[in-house]
Amino acid sequence: MAEITISEILDDLRVADEALLKLERRYWITSEQFFELYNQGLLDDGEHAEDFSEWAGFYKLKQRREASFRKLGEKRLKELKALMRGSTIKLKPQILLRHFLTTSMYSQISGKIVSPQQI
Secondary structure, eight states, rough: OOOOOOOHHHHHHHHHHHHHHHHHHHHSSSSHHHHHHHHOOOOOOTTTTHHHHHHHHHHHHHHHHHHHHHHHHHHHHHHHHHOOOBBBBOOOOGGGGGGOHHHHHHHHHSOOOOGGGGG
C-alpha cells in the first residue's frame, strides 16, 4: 500500500472539514456529539439516513487523517532533532519532492541518509 502524502492528508482534511461544517450548521450539533449518538444507535435516521451516513464517513475520515498527520509530524520532528545543530532547530519549508520520497529513497539517491534540505 502506498504511503499517503502530506498534500493528500491536508486536502482530505479540508474536504472533510467543509462537509462536517455544513452538517453541523444544518443539525446544530458538533460532529463529535453526532458521532457519539450515531455510534450508540440513538438516532432515528429514517429520512436523514443519507446525511447521517455521509456525516459519519467524513467524521471517520477526519479522525484517520488527523492521526496520519500526527504520525508524519512525529517522524518529521525526529528528523529535525537528528539534524539539530546547537540548541535550536532550523525549520524550513519543504520542497514538493519531500512529500513523495521516503527516507530510504533519499539514501538510494545518494548512497547515504540525507536530509530533504540536501536534495
